[in-house]
Amino acid sequence: MDLAYTAEEEAFREGLRSWLKAALPSLPPRPDPADWPARRAYDTAWQRRLYDAGYGAVHWDAPPAQRLIFLEETERAGAPYVGANFVGLLHAGPTVAAEGTPAQRDRWLQPILRGDEVWCQGFSEPGAGSDLASLRTRAVRDGDAYVVTGHKIWTSHAEVADWCELLVRTDPDAPRHRGITWLALPMDAPGVTVRPLRTLAGTAEFAEVFLDEVRVPAEFRVGAENDGWRVTLVTLSYERGTAFAGEVVACRRVLGEVARLARGNGRWDDTALRRRLGRLHAEFGALWRLVQWNVSEAQASRGAPGVGGSVFKLRYSHARQELYDAAAEVLGADALDADREWVADRLSSLAYTIAAGTSQIQRNIVAERILGLPKGR
Amino acid sequence: MRFRLTDEQRALRAGVRGLLERRFGRERLRAAVAASVADGPVLDRGLWRALGEAGFFALRLPEAEGGVGLGLPEAVLAFEEAGRALLPGPLVATHLAAGEVPGAAEGAVVVTAVDARLVEWRDAADVVRGDASGAVPVRSVDPLTPLHRVPGGARAGDPVAALLTAAEQLGSAGRTAELAARYAREREQFGRPVGAFQAVQHLCADMLVRVEVARAAVYAAAVTGDPADAAGAKLLADEAAVRGARDCLQVYGGLGFTWEADVHLHLKRAWLRAERWMTATAAEEALAARLVADG
Ligand SMILES: Cc1cc2nc3c(=O)[nH]c(=O)nc-3n(C[C@H](O)[C@H](O)[C@H](O)COP(=O)(O)OP(=O)(O)OC[C@H]3O[C@@H](n4cnc5c(N)ncnc54)[C@H](O)[C@@H]3O)c2cc1C
Numbered sequence: 001m002d003l004a005y006t007a008e009e010e011a012f013r014e015g016l017r018s019w020l021k022a023a024l025p026s027l028p029p030r031p032d033p034a035d036w037p038a039r040r041a042y043d044t045a046w047q048r049r050l051y052d053a054g055y056g057a058v059h060w061d062a063p064p065a066q067r068l069i070f071l072e073e074t075e076r077a078g079a080p081y082v083g084a085n086f087v088g089l090l091h092a093g094p095t096v097a098a099e100g101t102p103a104q105r106d107r108w109l110q111p112i113l114r115g116d117e118v119w120c121q122g123f124s125e126p127g128a129g130s131d132l133a134s135l136r137t138r139a140v141r142d143g144d145a146y147v148v149t150g151h152k153i154w155t156s157h158a159e160v161a162d163w164c165e166l167l168v169r170t171d172p173d174a175p176r177h178r179g180i181t182w183l184a185l186p187m188d189a190p191g192v193t194v195r196p197l198r199t200l201a202g203t204a205e206f207a208e209v210f211l212d213e214v215r216v217p218a219e220f221r222v223g224a225e226n227d228g229w230r231v232t233l234v235t236l237s238y239e240r241g242t243a244f245a246g247e248v249v250a251c252r253r254v255l256g257e258v259a260r261l262a263r264g265n266g267r268w269d270d271t272a273l274r275r276r277l278g279r280l281h282a283e284f285g286a287l288w289r290l291v292q293w294n295v296s297e298a299q300a301s302r303g304a305p306g307v308g309g310s311v312f313k314l315r316y317s318h319a320r321q322e323l324y325d326a327a328a329e330v331l332g333a334d335a336l337d338a339d340r341e342w343v344a345d346r347l348s349s350l351a352y353t354i355a356a357g358t359s360q361i362q363r364n365i366v367a368e369r370i371l372g373l374p375k376g377r
Numbered sequence: 378m379r380f381r382l383t384d385e386q387r388a389l390r391a392g393v394r395g396l397l398e399r400r401f402g403r404e405r406l407r408a409a410v411a412a413s414v415a416d417g418p419v420l421d422r423g424l425w426r427a428l429g430e431a432g433f434f435a436l437r438l439p440e441a442e443g444g445v446g447l448g449l450p451e452a453v454l455a456f457e458e459a460g461r462a463l464l465p466g467p468l469v470a471t472h473l474a475a476g477e478v479p480g481a482a483e484g485a486v487v488v489t490a491v492d493a494r495l496v497e498w499r500d501a502a503d504v505v506r507g508d509a510s511g512a513v514p515v516r517s518v519d520p521l522t523p524l525h526r527v528p529g530g531a532r533a534g535d536p537v538a539a540l541l542t543a544a545e546q547l548g549s550a551g552r553t554a555e556l557a558a559r560y561a562r563e564r565e566q567f568g569r570p571v572g573a574f575q576a577v578q579h580l581c582a583d584m585l586v587r588v589e590v591a592r593a594a595v596y597a598a599a600v601t602g603d604p605a606d607a608a609g610a611k612l613l614a615d616e617a618a619v620r621g622a623r624d625c626l627q628v629y630g631g632l633g634f635t636w637e638a639d640v641h642l643h644l645k646r647a648w649l650r651a652e653r654w655m656t657a658t659a660a661e662e663a664l665a666a667r668l669v670a671d672g
Pocket of ligand 1: 121122123124126128129130153154155156157205206351354356357358360361364575
């Protein structure tokens, strides 16, 4: 049991730190969060610079300790986080790396790492959210292509994506989990229509995607036909297991800023509020330790992150909401000013207990798959 | 960075668990509770010596001084097992006295300490550290931990004591999560195991999540030795133990409310440990102070 980084790992940190120091001053100002095309351009340009400097694959290919150092240092330096590259870098890419053919890996991984192509996730449907396996979007084989028709929803940054990790039903007669296939859908294919949805935060963060007889070449299928559920579990384990790790570092920084504002505006004298902030300090400290623990365990077992990701995701999503609620208490009436810092984050924190599997679903997973309780209803 | 148990640490944990199962298994625990209720608590000197021989108290003492020469992480694993087994006695105080009070390391001498106006096992202990003058006996809520209240006794605020206590809380929390899940798999109502009901599943899932978060905090604090990390570990482990025992009691239903089930013993000990060495208020204040100091 050890939390010290080796000399080699520290050398990686030093190299990264000095690279960031040189690279960040020339970074243009961040675009308006509502302007997705600008955000895409900004995020992919940053990813390209990381790639050119040798840090492109750090999220999935690097030794785990390097991944942690990368998250610590980029956050400390105030560098951008994955942004529009979230799906590609953190779960579609790792899925293709684990489940794709050599040709597919050649086709898709490099463009993700270079920031050339952005991915989105087309899993959810209007009638299939938590109950993902009830999805109805159909794909019928026609020669060397699948013809896809259906309706996806809540597809984050679909507007600016090049590819979509798409779940389709290829065998309507098979048991629910057996007839599903995982496809890579080119978003510019004829028959794809994207209709943005406005979130409660006011931005068009996600969209509905309508698929009308879209032809997807069969070579874009990842995994075997009708074996998509297994591939999906790989994707979800990355999504829940590691994708939010970097944000814990950011939350720890924000908590420090909230505490300092409280000191400045007198709210610090409120014992209950001060104690809440102290407790959150313990909470985010422990969550970062849990990330380190999970990453170390994953390294030892050399597999996809396990269901332990659900433990992390469950606790983190609530802690994040508590953090921004505490920030709002410190802000007082200013928490109603939509232009104040933390207010937009407070709004977007409400998504965390829903997106990537609701807290109720994570609890089901912990109970059934970790504690071995009987399957519930 | 390898933040996971080494093979040696796994072996140590298994060794302590085995020893405690042999020397203080469930029957011994229940017998100790029964004897304590009938005649007052008795400290099992034979068990204390066996712990001493196994190196429980001398774990962190250098080998040159007759100790085992291990560190806080190993001590934390041993105390986690003690918490799991509900092992009674002033374990933390004796462990801290090893190398300072002759005989403590070997388990020949029982050492207790005053902390926060409380002292446990005062009458049974050979040595009381801190000022226990004017101590008044209290009818302790925990049948296996006799208590005295000490007027004006000061808080020692020792981060190592807080951390080892947190490790005991972690062990207890892990145990109640395990008991709840096992009971939920076996107990049937409405023709199915109660663990098939989502309300019960979610209680159990939350228990496990609290255990895992507390575990990460306790182990990390053992590695860093940082007092603020110890405070965070104590805070999260207290919560995991107290709420875990309560949720376990709920999963057990009526049986949980009886003296026969072990759940109440976990809850009472968890309450007691939560008051010892560092309370939630103290931990939160310490962490808040660190939060602004760090910036
Ligand atoms: C910001 C955001 C971004 C998203 N991005 C994407 C994306 O990019 N791609 C994508 O495919 N999806 C995305 N999603 C969709 C997300 O995965 C779903 O919203 C989520 O899985 C829940 O599905 P639902 O919205 O249909 O809610 P429902 O499944 O209808 O759930 C409604 C309520 O019922 C509860 N519930 C449902 N089933 C159970 C059960 N078995 N036991 C107990 N309670 C239950 C839920 O917890 C919830 O409280 C995103 C969602 C959000 C909020």
